Amino acid sequence: MSRAVVHQTFGGPEVLELRDVPEPHAGPGEVRVRVAAAGLNPMDWILSSDPEAAAMFGVTVPSGFGFDFAGVVEEVGAGADGFAVGDRVHGGALAKAAADFVVMKTPTQAPDALFRTPDGISDEVAATLPVxxxxxxxxxxxxxxxxxxxxxxxxxxxxxxxxxxxxxxxxxxxxxxxxxxxxxxxxxxxxxxxxxxxxxxxxxxxxxxxxxxxxxxxxxxxxxxxxxxxxxxxxxxxxxxxxxxxxxxxxxxxxxxxARPGDMQRITDAILAGRITVPIAATFPIERVRDAVTLQAGRHTHGKIVLTL
CATH class of the missing domain: 3.90.180.10 (Medium-chain alcohol dehydrogenases, catalytic domain)
Structure with missing residues (x-):
């Protein structure tokens, strides 16, 4: 088994639950990422609380939660190109990032995305970047x-x-x-x-x-x-x-x-060169996802909020 944040209905932070779910595996043309960090965005709690907004993105309940994540590739399915076991990666997976594992198709299709994480950038920082x-x-x-x-x-x-x-x-x-x-x-x-x-x-x-x-x-x-x-x-x-x-x-x-194809590399290059700083306002273990979402929904933090796994 593995864990994932899910919600059975739409509502406030109280509808978010960390549950045991069947462990996913990479199929043909897919990679499995063990998630180390998931960055929160206003979009995440809007999609878990507002049925009309969720419908615009094709999100229905029951649903997973979160978009931005960072971690390590653990499985590579047959025919999956571009990534190898052990690669550090970050990216976006609509309504499923806050989980022990994320399975991604390669190449990814928008809005989902997967990028290599350069050495020198932590998983917590990388998980703030995609959105x-x-x-x-x-x-x-x-x-x-x-x-x-x-x-x-x-x-x-x-x-x-x-x-x-x-x-x-x-x-x-x-x-x-x-x-x-x-x-x-x-x-x-x-x-x-x-x-x-x-x-x-x-x-x-x-x-x-x-x-x-x-x-x-x-x-x-x-x-x-x-x-x-x-x-x-x-x-x-x-x-x-x-x-x-x-x-x-x-x-x-x-x-x-x-965004243009080279934008993510331009951002990570600037971070590595010290020209962009990434303020992280708070980190929470995934077990405290409700507290993290409550803090973010107040919109009074300076910088990003990150869940750690």
Missing amino acids: AGLTAAAALAAIGLRPGDTLLVGGAGGGVGVFAVQLAKLAGARVLGTASEGTFDFLRQLGAEPVAYGPGLADRVRALAPGGVTAATDLFGTETAETALALGVPPERISTIAAGPNPPGGARATGGAD
Whole structure:
């Protein structure tokens, strides 16, 4: 037997259970990964609590839980190419990452993905990268970020935001990041200039950047996108990841599925070179998955939350 986090119904953290399940094995064209860490994302608890959102991703109950994971390849099925037993890997497996084992088809098909984990990057860090890192890269690519831009990032202190801020700085942009005041010092450490979200945001941005904002990415709702439009940013230079398929004013909706083939290596190379740091706010053993999800759903943590196995 092995263990997996499952939920029989939709609901809050209380519906999540760590259960014994039959141990899976790699079939033809598949690899089995022993999971060492699973990174949490808002998407995970939205899919386990909201039936309509889950249906959009083809998730039905009973279901597993989690997407991001990191671990080691333990089995390689006949005809599975690209990975060998003992390879350290990280990736995404929709609604099944929080488990002792994940079985993946090779090559993977979106949204699932599997990447090699470079030496020098821990499993805990690797398990934070697939959703947040690739979504941040896609959000910046969608607006054609370039050196000299003044970029407004909405939700800069969240899991995607910490990558978006640092990738934008590496690209040569000035970064203004919306957050609560308790997050300001954290954002400054990442290289962003913090600005409080909420009513009056446009005025505060004007005061901070009298020369104007040239691009924006909204990683939480629509406030930042609407503010950027009000500040005269062209819609094609505004991206959103959580505003649905029709963001305000013709802004560009995007997500991790739109990331480019080399984006993950670019991110891991930058981590190894010390140009990107990955803040991990908390780690929990998988037995405490409910506590981890409760903490993350409060959206007041600085950085990522990781389950360890």
